[in-house]
Amino acid sequence: MKISTWQLFWMFTTLEISMSIWLTISPTIEIAKQDAWISIAIAGLIGLFVTMILVRVSQKHASHTLVEFAQKLFGKWVGKLISLLYIVVWYSVCADILRIFSLFIKQILFHDTPVWSISALMISAMIYITYAGSVEAIARFSELAGPLILFGIVITFALNIPNLHLSLILPIYADSGVLPILKGSLVNASFLGESMMIMMLTPFISKPEKLLKPILLSICIPSLLAIIATMMVISTFGIHIGSSLYFPYFAMVRFINYLDFIQNMDVWIVFIWIFCVLVKLSIYLFINSYGTAQLFGVKKWRGMIAITAPVIFVISLIPANVFGILDYANLVWTDFVFPIFIVGLPLVFLFVSLIKGRHVQEV
DSSP states (O other): OBBBBBHHHHHHHHHHHHHHHOOOOOOHHHHHHGGHHHHHHHHHHHHHHHHHHHHHHHHTTTTHHHHHHHHHHHOOHHHHHHHHHHHHHHHHHHHHHHHHHHHHHHHHHHTTHHHHHHHHHHHHHHHHHHHHHHHHHHHHHHHHHHHHHHHHHHHHHHHHGGGGOOOOOOOOSSSTTTHHHHHHHHHHHHHHGGGGOOOOOOOOGGGGGOHHHHHHHHHHOOOOHHHHHHHHHHHHHHHHHHHHOOSSSHHHHHTTOBBTOOOHHHHHHHHHHHHHHHHHHHHHHHHHHHHHHHTTTOOOOOGGGGHHHHHHHHHHHTTTTTOHHIIIIIIIIIIIIIIIIIIIIHHHHHHHHHHHHHHHHHH
């Protein structure tokens, strides 16, 4: 199972775009108001810094996954505990994304369809692509989905220009200040931190020494698109409506209408977004199955899909009022997962790797 750096670029570009534009714009506008685009730009810089650390850690253990090198650095039991915590995080975020996707599709397309049936269809597609082709099939599929969503987003940006009122983005900085802008950046930065998956995927990359450039580029492009999308949402709806919409970019796309001829662009966007979510969820299913198999010493990792997929499916069906969309994003992902698992532990990994590497050289 080997993928090229170009395929890796499309995988990460696709998974970063699929959620950052959909879910981070509204909460960022709520915090930073019309300066939300500045917060998104700062988030991109944070994302680049964090990703550089993650890539450096991965390159130092290029032939091992997180489950393996954690035990190598900290010993068997501590390493397994750290790996287990990461896998729990990946299970939870995969289930939450599946829940968001199913509720969105139900709300937009199939009002009377049970949420569980939409989730079941997506789970079935995830199982098929992961079991049949592993990470290679996911990478090849992302080469199809990635360019499609980039093209679709650029087209919607161009078509929405007549709806813009640039005065809504003013004044810059005066109404917000430093702290709200920095606080708003954490929302998008935490989503860009999903590049932590590279710590499980590096052994499957044909040239791990050339990881840095495609990974950083896959952070820059989604960040740039998110900046433009945020400015357009604010310029179209203003900060009050823009911050109250769950999916402001999608609402903006629905607003496009040229002489009653070019309209209903949301159908195209939803279609290609489904592709992108499939890539994202399939990567999570793969790393959860592969990582769980390694953690418990199961040789045939594909057999773990029979356990991993149902667990993700069941967690995704937990009612929103028990473990809601915004609760997870704000109270779990941003406040705990981002500082601990995306920033803190990788820094510890890098520090320990450097210390142990230096010790070996001295000996």
